[in-house]
Amino acid sequence: MDDKKENRTVIEAEVPMGTVHPGALEPYRLRLFVEDEIVRDAEMTVGVNHRGVERIMEGLPVEKANSLTEKICGICSNIHIWNSCRVGEIALGIEVPERAVYIRVIMGELERLHSHILYLAHGCEVLGHETFSMRLFYIRETVMELLRMIGGNRVQYGSAVLGGVRPRCELDEMRIQKLTEGMNLLEEGLNDFANRFVSDPMVMSRITGVGVTSPEDALRLACSGPTLRATGVELDLRTEMFEYDPFEYDVITEDDGDVKSQLLTRVFENFESIKIIRQAIRNLPDGPITNRSWEMQDTPITKSYIEAPRGTLYHSYALEDGRVRNCVIRTPSMANIGAMQYSAIGHHITDAQLCIVQCDPCFTCTDRAIQIIKR
């Protein structure tokens, strides 16, 4: 930590980037304080894309509010609606049918796959390796088509509803067959990519030892998800979620906490997701996919935490006359911003954007309402 302490006395220049920058792809302002192109301190500002989803949700019928949460993020849309439904189900004591839970897990893991592959492709693009980036997008296409097959869309699937999943998302024999074939294709493509990626000396030279975050600092900065696990901390919320109890998988960790570890964590997590999906389609239970036998009632504020592709996602709201009250959403990128700023310190400006990207940021869904507490 000492070697990364910000230098407040001798700062040569500030290089502001964004809120529009082609290397970033998302709207955020980054101020890099540099000496001879080496970053001595960094400040990141978000909030330019605030849409006030929580405010819009206030007073909406819970079903409508749930479907609105899907619009928070274009990458992890499914996990938002899943978690929002989860809040309602916990609050109202709705028992979700086992088959629906399995389909939710399949959707969740497919989304994790597409999010992680997108992250890897973006990482390669920031590295300047367009060929790797393009090939990853080809690999990702399989996942996108599987998501479209189940949910009907490539971005907004709307699979989860209160009490289960939409009838559209039922998995028949043909879909199960396509999922099996898709997983085989994906595994092959990812294996091929992983082998090429780790054996490329120039790529390794760009990412090894860059943007290091120690496990202590990652915990202090409240990082979550793969960003935390890449520093060696074995913490995955899926191990605490009842939905994942029937499945066997490994929690992937890497030791170094640098860009290489961050990228490899996602690569290996992809294989675990494939493993989970294979188990889910092999053991998919029979039965209904929606439980309609529940009654609406007023509930206090109920919380739900879920392991999104980027880390811990938090949703909470209360119900009053079937309508949502006091909704709060916190996305994983909000927790990971500290690590992004911190890991860029001590590195070259070109690596700074890589240090930001290594935490898999999604700033449009991070731009949530904040409460300013006056003391």
Place this chain on the structure above:
Amino acid sequence: MELTYSLIGVIGTLAVSFIVSLLLPGIERKFIHARIQQRVGPPITSPGVMAPIKFFFKQTIDPVSPMPRLYNALPLISLIIIIILLLLLIPQMYFLGALASIIAIIGLLKVEEIMYMFMGSLSKSVLSVRMPFPDRAKGAAHPDTPRTFFEELSSLRAFRLIAFGSFPIYIALFVAVAMTGSLYLSDIIAYQQTNGPILFTLAGALGAIVFFIGYMILLNEYPFSILKGKPDVVEGPYLEYAAKYRAYVYITRGFLMFTLATLFATLFLGIAPNILNPSFIVTLIVALLFPMIMAVMSAFSPIFTYKQFYPTVAGVSIIGVVAIVAALL
């Protein structure tokens, strides 16, 4: 009559070179980048021909620059410098004596490099400091720090390229000089017509490798594109060029690709660009091969930072010095 032939030679060579140079970016992107990345790619004429034509008919912007006219004129000046460079390589121009020598070529290439410094220092785009964003709000870190534009950063990098990055190409030029014992292009070509191409000697082969790396650095191509890297300085010195000025930038780049390949053919194969000589086809082949090999290399490389750039340049420069020593021996 002889004067007419000379004029036809010079004008014809320039015209063919210009046409081929317009197609080079398209060939590079369509047949190499796109094939490697398993996509269709743009039409061959799109990057080099259609894009500049389109830009010529677009409305331009006023750059935020202390000298906007000079800033806008720089791509055209660059193009003129490269045209002069190619002219000096054409055998009909060797009567100019010292101007048709390695020293003049190095001088022109240096001027071309200095253009990037001027471009960078004269531009202040909206993508960084000028972005209307309340950075100095209450609680902001280091509020009184001097602020730098991306282009200023790329201007500094251009200076480093002049000071260090362009070593390989200049060392490679002197391999031919060391081998032939003359600075004059006419002597270098005459030597190779008698003794065979320098390329097929140990010193020449090493020099060719060094020249090629220098070619990539001078063209700011991946992985050496520190002047205009997408993750930090975006387009660098070119950030505020729009409409016809951006068209000049595109044309200049294509022409530089062709001229450097022609320089290689002259120095390492002993074939000067002359449309009246059938060996001109070799120059065209070299001009096609260079961007293709460059595209393969850039497709499989990430952008270098100084950490990778300096050792690479140092290593290649050492190979260049070894080539010169081998040529002298």
